[in-house]
Amino acid sequence: MITARPFYYLRHGETDWNREGRMQGSADIPLNETGMAQAERARDLLKGIEISRIVCSPLQRARQTAEIVNRELQLPITYIDNLREAHFGVQEGTMMGDWFHQWRLGADIEEAEPCDVFIERSRRAINEAIEEGEGTPLIVAHGAVYWAVKRYCRVFDDIPLPNSVPVFHEPIGRRNLPWRAKFLEEAETETIPV
16 A cells, blocks of 8 residues: 555656666666756646655765756755666666566566566555655656556556656545546657666
8 A cells, every 4th residue: 555645756757778678677777868858847847846855866866866856945855775776687787578578467577577566666665655754755766666556556557658758646535546647748648678
């Protein structure tokens, strides 16, 4: 379950590996020029919105995105190690393929973090980010970390999370389901590797 408090989620901006279709996972790849421009657009979309703090993955692409957004927001940034992307083992740096779909179904990939372990780690990290203070946080992390939100909040099941488009989440209804989720701008539906 995801803690029933509102939050914003922002996937990092584009990297060269995103553009090339390579699986980044725990590889510490920086933003490219497009990614920096995407983060600046996200910064503009978040201007004037009441956000209490930024909680971020420690990987460079997420940190850079958070720092660009924070030029406007001027908020404290906290880093949570468990918000980092999944570790894909020997497949990091390769193209998405059948191995990825098999991994999502529970197959073992050499040196990779098991998918179910990763989803649970992500869920706990998101809850930690939501619960660590008052107000509404902005979580800056990764596409696959967002799978925990999709699973437990039942939002956007068939829509990939685009780079650097903020999404607002709030629980509604009984037992916190369903959640309401809204992109702050129209989201592209192109699949972009994690």
